[in-house]
Amino acid sequence: MTSLLNTLSVDHPEWRPLLVLVGETLREIERGQWTACAPELDDHDGGGRRLLDGAVINVAPRLVERWIRRILTTAAEAGTDVDGLITATAAGRLDPLLLFESAVSQHIDRLDELARAYEDHRGVVRALAPLIAMPMLQACGKAWADRVPSDWAYGYCAICGGWPALAESRGLDGTRYLRCGACGGSWQIEVLRCPFCGEDDYDKLGSLVSARTLEQHRVDVCDGCRRYVKTVTTLAPIRPHEVVLHDLLTLVLDVAALERDYFRPAPSPHGVEVRVVTGAPRLRDLLRLRS
Numbered sequence: 001m002t003s004l005l006n007t008l009s010v011d012h013p014e015w016r017p018l019l020v021l022v023g024e025t026l027r028e029i030e031r032g033q034w035t036a037c038a039p040e041l042d043d044h045d046g047g048g049r050r051l052l053d054g055a056v057i058n059v060a061p062r063l064v065e066r067w068i069r070r071i072l073t074t075a076a077e078a079g080t081d082v083d084g085l086i087t088a089t090a091a092g093r094l095d096p097l098l099l100f101e102s103a104v105s106q107h108i109d110r111l112d113e114l115a116r117a118y119e120d121h122r123g124v125v126r127a128l129a130p131l132i133a134m135p136m137l138q139a140c141g142k143a144w145a146d147r148v149p150s151d152w153a154y155g156y157c158a159i160c161g162g163w164p165a166l167a168e169s170r171g172l173d174g175t176r177y178l179r180c181g182a183c184g185g186s187w188q189i190e191v192l193r194c195p196f197c198g199e200d201d202y203d204k205l206g207s208l209v210s211a212r213t214l215e216q217h218r219v220d221v222c223d224g225c226r227r228y229v230k231t232v233t234t235l236a237p238i239r240p241h242e243v244v245l246h247d248l249l250t251l252v253l254d255v256a257a258l259e260r261d262y263f264r265p266a267p268s269p270h271g272v273e274v275r276v277v278t279g280a281p282r283l284r285d286l287l288r289l290r291s
Contacts, residue, residue: 004245015248017078022244023129024074029241033063034135038143048154051144053272057104057136061097061278068096071132080124088118090100092180097276099125103133106162106271114166130182134244141183141240155195159185161271163264164195165247167220167231168238168276177237178229179248184240197230197263207231209255217250219257228262230254 005023008015029035037059068089074084088094102110108126115125124190137160144187148158156163157180164180167189169260176191193200199222208219208228221228230253231236257263 002191004242004249006103008245010222011041017075017080018079019199019248021071021128021131022248023236024071025134025239028067028070028135029138031135032065033060035142037063038101038139041144041147050157050272051147051159052104052140052161052274054274055140055272056275058277059097059100059136064100064276065096067135068099068132071128075124075128079160081122082124082128083125084118084120094118099129100132100136101274101276103129104136104272104276105274106133106160108271109269117227130265137183138241141180141185145186147245148185148187150188154191155189155198157183157185159183160185163267165243167195167229168225169233171229171235172238173240179238179243181244186237186240192222193228194225196227197222197225199224208253208260211246219253219262221257221260221262226262227265228257230257 003025005019010051012019021116037057039055041058065152069086072082072086072089076086085094089096099114106129111126111129114120115123118125131268141159144159152158153180157178160180160183162182163182164178166179168177168179168219169187170177174191175188177186177188178195179186189195190200190207192202199205201224205222206221206223207253208221216233218231219228220231230244231245232250254264
């Protein structure tokens with residue numbers, strides 16, 4: 001983790017505000033308390049349902065409140081305007097548990113509702129949400145890695161429903177796996193198939209290869225939906241918490257794809273409904289927003 005983060009810091013000093021936040025998030029992932037919060041899994045009925053969907057997460061309020069305060073403070077120190085969110089949290093007007101629950105659920109509408117309520121016109125809430133959720137999602141990904149169905153045939157993550165951050169061409173035989181940056185999840189997919197629209201027509205699928213990295217990195221593109229996924233050649237799986245760093249390391253591939261009018265999909269419509277409980281009733285800001 002440190003070496004990759006240091007590499008990014010040296011190569012891209014202009015990314016410092018983002019890298020500081022990512023580094024803080026990766027340190028938070030290492031804390032043992034989150035592992036204990038991963039709920040037990042019931043039997044799922046399949047049919048594309050994500051493992052996290054419907055989960056009830058019992059978490060200590062102080063753990064969430066400390067993490068929310070820390071990520072907001074780190075963002076402020078890195079130069080991001082989060083004064084309104086910090087003030088609302090300190091005054092008890094913004095419920096950290098509601099923000100946390102919305103982030104873990106990847107509930108874009110609810111996050112946007114919170115942003116409007118606290119006059120976040122810069123998209124800070126939505127930008128910070130993946131980092132806020134990552135310690136919990138990574139804990140679930142680690143706990144449930146062996147529960148991902150071997151026949152999972154969808155382009156979105158079997159654990160949390162997110163779109164893949166990248167793909168791996170793994171091992172000597174180049175088996176293709178999709179990797180989720182949020183939870184670190186991994187699932188196998190056919191080599192000739194678009195994970196976003198399911199296109200498998202060879203004539204509509206292609207690759208952009210970086211001259212600098214040769215076959216180690218490439219962009220797999222689909223002319224059917226004009227979306228793309230970056231592919232990294234690796235012998236062993238990327239460690240779950242490092243997927244986000246490899247995503248950043250290959251940003252040049254994103255630029256190459258965008259220059260050719262390929263794009264990443266919008267936030268996944270396959271989010272999950274998660275309920276966060278603490279063992280005690282609490283007043284939810286969502287009710288205030290709707291009143």
